[in-house]
Amino acid sequence: MPLLKGRDMIGRFGELLMGIIEAPVNALESLMGRKRMPYLFLAPNLILFGIFTFLPIAIAAGYAFTGGTELFVSDRPFVGFDNFRQLLECEDYLRPGSCRESLFWTAIWNTLWFVAFNVAATLLAALITALILNRAIAARGFFRAIFFYPVLLSPVVIGLIWKWFLDRNGLLNAFLQMLGVPPEIFLLDVGWSRFFVVVVSVWFHMGFYTLILLAGLQAIPKDLYEAAAIDAASPRRTLLRITLPLLGPNLLVVLILLMIRSVQIFDEAWVLTNGGGPGTANSFIVQYIYQMAFGSDLRLFGLASAASVLMGLVLLVLTLIQLRLGRKMES
Amino acid sequence: MSHGFNPIGFLTRTRRPGRIGMTDILSWLWLIAGTLAVLVPVAWAGLSSLKPAAEITRFPPTLLPRTAVEMNVPGYDKPLSLWTVTIDGKTREMAMVRRIGLKAQMVDPQSPEAPVSVDVRTMSPIQKLTAATENYTDPLTRFDFLTFLKNSVFVTFVATLLTLIVNAMAAFALSKYRFRGKNAIFVLIISTLMIPLTVVMVPAYLVVVGVGLVDSLWGIIIPTIASPTGVFLLRQYMLTIPDELIEAARVDAATEFRIFWRIILPLTAPALAVLAIFSVLWRWNDFLWPLIVLSSRENFTLQVGLNAFQGEFSVQWHYILAMTFLSLLPVTAVFLFLQKYITTGIAGTGMK
Numbered sequence: 001m002p003l004l005k006g007r008d009m010i011g012r013f014g015e016l017l018m019g020i021i022e023a024p025v026n027a028l029e030s031l032m033g034r035k036r037m038p039y040l041f042l043a044p045n046l047i048l049f050g051i052f053t054f055l056p057i058a059i060a061a062g063y064a065f066t067g068g069t070e071l072f073v074s075d076r077p078f079v080g081f082d083n084f085r086q087l088l089e090c091e092d093y094l095r096p097g098s099c100r101e102s103l104f105w106t107a108i109w110n111t112l113w114f115v116a117f118n119v120a121a122t123l124l125a126a127l128i129t130a131l132i133l134n135r136a137i138a139a140r141g142f143f144r145a146i147f148f149y150p151v152l153l154s155p156v157v158i159g160l161i162w163k164w165f166l167d168r169n170g171l172l173n174a175f176l177q178m179l180g181v182p183p184e185i186f187l188l189d190v191g192w193s194r195f196f197v198v199v200v201s202v203w204f205h206m207g208f209y210t211l212i213l214l215a216g217l218q219a220i221p222k223d224l225y226e227a228a229a230i231d232a233a234s235p236r237r238t239l240l241r242i243t244l245p246l247l248g249p250n251l252l253v254v255l256i257l258l259m260i261r262s263v264q265i266f267d268e269a270w271v272l273t274n275g276g277g278p279g280t281a282n283s284f285i286v287q288y289i290y291q292m293a294f295g296s297d298l299r300l301f302g303l304a305s306a307a308s309v310l311m312g313l314v315l316l317v318l319t320l321i322q323l324r325l326g327r328k329m330e331s
Numbered sequence: 332m333s334h335g336f337n338p339i340g341f342l343t344r345t346r347r348p349g350r351i352g353m354t355d356i357l358s359w360l361w362l363i364a365g366t367l368a369v370l371v372p373v374a375w376a377g378l379s380s381l382k383p384a385a386e387i388t389r390f391p392p393t394l395l396p397r398t399a400v401e402m403n404v405p406g407y408d409k410p411l412s413l414w415t416v417t418i419d420g421k422t423r424e425m426a427m428v429r430r431i432g433l434k435a436q437m438v439d440p441q442s443p444e445a446p447v448s449v450d451v452r453t454m455s456p457i458q459k460l461t462a463a464t465e466n467y468t469d470p471l472t473r474f475d476f477l478t479f480l481k482n483s484v485f486v487t488f489v490a491t492l493l494t495l496i497v498n499a500m501a502a503f504a505l506s507k508y509r510f511r512g513k514n515a516i517f518v519l520i521i522s523t524l525m526i527p528l529t530v531v532m533v534p535a536y537l538v539v540v541g542v543g544l545v546d547s548l549w550g551i552i553i554p555t556i557a558s559p560t561g562v563f564l565l566r567q568y569m570l571t572i573p574d575e576l577i578e579a580a581r582v583d584a585a586t587e588f589r590i591f592w593r594i595i596l597p598l599t600a601p602a603l604a605v606l607a608i609f610s611v612l613w614r615w616n617d618f619l620w621p622l623i624v625l626s627s628r629e630n631f632t633l634q635v636g637l638n639a640f641q642g643e644f645s646v647q648w649h650y651i652l653a654m655t656f657l658s659l660l661p662v663t664a665v666f667l668f669l670q671k672y673i674t675t676g677i678a679g680t681g682m683k
Contacts, residue, residue: 017496018592025588037587038504042516045501048557051542053523056534063534071537129365132358143362145670146369152662154616156634160641160655164379164648165372169390177391203368264529267618271638286529286619293533294623304533312530319524 060312063305071301083306104307106280107288110194114284115262117198122258125206127251130213131243144214148207155204159271162200163187187273190281197269197282204268205261209254216250217243256322263315266290285311373659380652383463387649398461402426404443411438413457416449424457425449466653470640476654478629479636482548483615486632490552491610495603497556502565502599503591507577517566524559528620536623550624551617551632561606568602569595615662633658 029037059073064083066076091098096105129147133140150158165171166186173183186192220243228238244251266286270276276283285307293304379387381396401410404426411426416437425437428446435454436446470476504510505517528535535554536545544550572595580590596603618634625631631639637658641651 014592014596021496022586022588022592026586029586029588034587035510038508038510038513041500041504041587041591044497045520045557045562046516048497048553049520049523052535052538052554052557053526053531056531056538057526059534059537060531063537071540073537128361132361135358137355137358137362143366145666146366148670149369149663149666152612152666153659154634154637154662155618156637156641157655157659160637160651161372161376161659164376164652167648169388169392171371171375171392174391183390203372260524260527264527266529267616270618271641289529289532290619290623293536301533301537308530308533312526315527315530 057312060305060309063302064309065302067302069299069301071299076302079302083302084310086303087306087310101303103280103283104288107283107285110281110283111263111265111285113194114198114201114265115259118201118262118265119255119258121198121202122206122209123251123254125202126209126213126254129206129210130217133210133214134217144211147210150204151208153204155267156271158200158204159268162196162203162268163272166196188278190278193273193278193281197265197272200268200272201262201265205258209258212254213247213250216247220246252322256319259318259322260315263311263318376652377656380466380649380656381462381464382466382649383461384466384647384649387652393458396461396463397458398463400457400459402440404438404440406443411440413440414454415457416454418447418449418453425454463649466649467657470650470654470657474640475628475631475636476657479631479633480658482630483633486548486552486617486621487611487614490555490614491607493552493556494558494561494610495607498558498561498606499565499596499599499603500591501557501562502569503595505562506566506569507572507574507595520559520562522559523557524563528554532619532623539624545624546626546630547624548630551621552614555614555617555620558606558610560609564606565599565602568599572598 025040028040032040062073063076065078065080066073067079067082068076070076087101087104089100090105093099093105096102096109099105133144133147137143153161167173168183168185172186177183184192186196224242224246225238228242233241264286265284269282269284270287273282276287289304289307289311292298292300292307378394378396379392383396383398386393386396386398400413402413403410407426407428411428413424413426414435414437416423416425423439425447426440426443428436428438430436430451433451434448435451437449437454438444438446501520505513505520539545539550539554544553576594576598577590580594585593616634617632618638621632621635622638625635628636628639637654640654
């Protein structure tokens with residue numbers, strides 16, 4: 001029984017950990033009293049959040065108003081709104097070329113298009129797969145596992161696997177040649193490379209969202225379906241009146257996660273497209289921030305921070321809208 | 332019920348024994364197409380990683396890793412490649428001496444004295460299956476691949492362990508106590524969900540430099556421990572644990588920590604398992620943050636190392652694919668072994 005053995009090991013390890021932590025925590029409890037214990041339990045979490053999330057946010061605000069290439073804020077000259085002005089000064093936002101920081105606006109538009117297609121495609125694929133896997137279909141554990149497999153892989157590995165698959169000498173071109181289609185260097189073509197960045201992203205992540213949706217589907221009580229069957233409800237009615245409403249919270253979770261993660265596309269696209277190529281066709285907003293701050297010794301930390309602040313605000317608004325939607329659905 | 336195809340019925344109807352409808356066929360098509368889409372790119376990378384350097388750029392490619400059969404022919408210093416040649420309607424095996432344009436000079440290995448000139452269009456190479464293991468052994472011995480692997484394992488294990496403890500403690504406080512500022516703190520923690528690393532990456536780098544963790548594995552562990560997702564997931568689960576259990580333990584004079592460790596944690600095991608899986612995936616796959624924080628090669632994680640390797644050996648696909656596949660194998664093995672636990676874990680263990 002390997003599982004029992006594993007549990008046993010976890011148990012022993014837990015005992016060891018408890019032995020280390022318990023005495024000091026109990027001492028603090030007798031010192032502070034039971035009423036203050038929740039603050040103690042929260043402390044490690046809040047300290048870490050404070051140092052590595054809230055402090056950076058505070059610094060980011062300061063950073064965004066400073067210039068130069070020094071790292072520490074005290075060494076950096078105050079430049080007011082210069083960074084924001086540089087990012088936002090634009091004749092026509094629809095044409096990145098007319099903007100002072102054209103790379104930034106290229107990245108924004110690339111990201112928006114990617115988010116739109118990626119969210120729609122992933123959600124649809126995951127929902128269809130989850131609904132199929134929720135049926136009494138043979139080998140469904142196998143299929144569930146197969147669809148989930150890419151989720152475990154690293155974005156770098158996935159980027160490389162697909163880069164090779166789409167290579168001039170890759171399997172896709174070999175297949176196309178069999179059909180008499182001339183070979184194409186997909187990742188050097190603007191349209192194709194964008195298409196495949198979405199394909200790779202769906203391929204990578206859909207299994208994860210399928211699982212969440214499948215869990216939601218399986219949590220729907222079976223007797224509701226039995227009742228619907230007794231009432232001779234049509235499949236459409238069952239889907240619209242039972243499945244989707246009860247799946248609603250899960251769909252919302254998936255949508256939130258998907259949007260927030262899609263906006264931050266970087267890893268697999270970076271590896272797949274050799275850093276956003278061809279040209280800037282797949283240059284996304286995180287890549288812009290990364291390159292301004294850390295790429296090729298630019299050290300434009302102020303500009304990168306200003307861009308981060310703007311992206312953060314967008315994510316914030318997005319999340320607030322989603323949360324509101326969620327609250328409405330619950331009530 | 333209508334007999335035409337009903338897309339919604341297709342997705343909701345459960346199978347009836349002894350009847351295969353349109354719905355089943357479409358379901359199977361979707362599943363099989365999806366399976367191929369998942370497996371083919373991975374399998375292709377795996378097969379390609381076994382091809383010798385000379386074969387990997389051949390187009391159209393062979394599916395299986397093959398290599399030319401060569402032979403030592405008396406009178407020639409280097410081994411010669413073997414070809415199937417058709418001369419005067421007869422098919423023979425011959426070795427190629429040299430090739431000039433569309434003509435090739437061939438010799439019969441049995442009687443190598445008299446080379447003949449052959450049209451290259453009438454001949455095809457003789458190949459055998461091969462496994463270019465040097466693609467795998469070279470990176471392991473000549474490059475720092477083992478160091479990268481070791482770093483990744485360390486980061487993943489330590490970060491996951493700390494993530495579980497720190498976030499479970501916070502979730503316990505937020506689900507089982509009443510205290511001042513509880514809601515504000517919960518909202519504060521959840522709000523960090525909106526502030527992902529990508530948003531604060533520049534100042535976070537400054538903080539990591541400031542506390543002296545830059546270019547260290549701890550610099551990619553510690554900032555990732557506190558997780559709003561973790562707190563949220565565990566808190567939601569802990570809310571379902573009845574308070575009576577805790578009150579009963581208090582009556583028995585258990586300390587708060589003991590209640591947490593002995594009652595709450597075991598009952599939260601399914602949610603902890605989900606968080607552990609998430610955490611392992613996050614840390615194993617982290618790329619951007621390690622890319623920023625780590626600068627010396629001996630500290631690289633697998634992902635950063637693989638990316639660096641890709642840049643250095645951009646045309647040597649046989650090495651790149653072998654390393655890619657090597658870093659994919661342990662994950663695949665874990666997946667095959669734990670697949671059931673991982674998938675049911677994410678799908679919400681014990682939720683029936």
